[in-house]
Amino acid sequence: MNNYPQASRILVAIDCIIFGFDGKDIKLLLIKRNFEPEKGKWSLMGGFLNADEDLADGAVRILYNLTGLKNIYVEQLETFGKADRDPGERTVSVVFFALIKIDDHDSEAVKSHNASWITLDARPKLIFDHEKMVTRAIEHLKYNAALHPIGFELLPERFTIPQLQKLYEAIYNIPIDRRNFSRKLLSTGLLIDTGQKNNNSATKKATLYKLDAERYKTKFHSFWNFMPDSMKSN
């Protein structure tokens, strides 16, 4: 069956931007390619969409291959389609944005793909237009973390308010007032006090919270206001 005989068939790639947070810095999971083309160069994790595969399933497959995780927070970000973006063959790439709890990933799988967690500042030159994709993903993270409660996807199941604050300070690269941050966050009603305390701390132990899963779902699309001034930039 060929209803569209004159149209071009094109390779459809999937590339994934995978963010993690180690308690101090936002990190990217990048792979040093041990296959051709561009062997030895750094790139995003990617692959091709299969003929009978849903696009979203393709993203899940590729993320699973690299991290060993199935329930990753994923959003479709943007499709990159410059005619010359892949010198090997015309390829359109659909880019996905993923946030993972960095301690959960399968380090064997990561190692076998020759992948590493790299801080944003230290990221190497990437192949093709992957640097543009990363830039776009960082923008998206800043924009969306200010409006929707996605930051939690980068933290462990149980987390403290100071941890969350460090995450936001890393995303926006600004200092935040502890007292105002805490008040604002608690007022969202998204946090449940687990009654436990953080043991890692060398000083006063902070309260461990978890997400109120119910409220998280219902309030996800409502707006919140964690916009730092640096983003309002009038």
Added chain:
Amino acid sequence: MNNYPQASRILVAIDCIIFGFDGKDIKLLLIKRNFEPEKGKWSLMGGFLNADEDLADGAVRILYNLTGLKNIYVEQLETFGKADRDPGERTVSVVFFALIKIDDHDSEAVKSHNASWITLDARPKLIFDHEKMVTRAIEHLKYNAALHPIGFELLPERFTIPQLQKLYEAIYNIPIDRRNFSRKLLSTGLLIDTGQKNNNSATKKATLYKLDAERYKTKFHSFWNFMPDSMKSN
């Protein structure tokens, strides 16, 4: 040259959601297909990406064909990639979101494509997954018109504050307080008083404003706060 011999080549379509505003309702430009497949059914304007064509150029080409306009406000919205979304052949569709000044379009071109402006409420059943695309685009319009000054793209060059208010009331389907709306809008510093008055009015003539193009550019990515309560929904 074939670096990726095992990967599948897939049709890449471009579909466009085109919004207009007639002073009262938000409208969609839809086409009644006079070609196969699905001849006689309603759909979005679309086409296939050419082998040597940048994706963004493809969108501009398709929008130009239908509207005769070259400088349309366009954003890439989302790529739809269910394996079975087009029963004719596996096709991935990149959807673009466009806002036009409804009086500017070329009505001859529209007529020759068998297209019509249809209010959102009255929109017919559409082919394939086009209804999902439209739903997504309406969400996007609501979300983004609250955060960035894109509403102006739907109004003539010179417009009045009451016109702008009617536009927002149409987007969000709520009544807005005239005084608060006007205060908020003027405080953005985006409007320039042209000194002219609206002649269409049968009563008191409203001041015609135009966009401050310079400030519009620099402030586009800064946030504003035209979020109706219905969207905050706590």
Added chain:
DNA sequence: TGTTTTTAGTGTAATGTTGACACAATTTAA
């Protein structure tokens, strides 16, 4: 044992923003 250092947790007053509301001015048509 108690003193120091570090980090967590909370309160408050000043300022800015938003929402609710009322009145005066302009235009056309009756």
Added chain:
DNA sequence: TTAAATTGTGTCAACATTACACTAAAAACA
């Protein structure tokens, strides 16, 4: 000239945000 419709602006109360200071807990070390 009066009525009807619509535009334009002012004010006050409620709410949210900012800036800032003190107390409490835990471990390290004298």
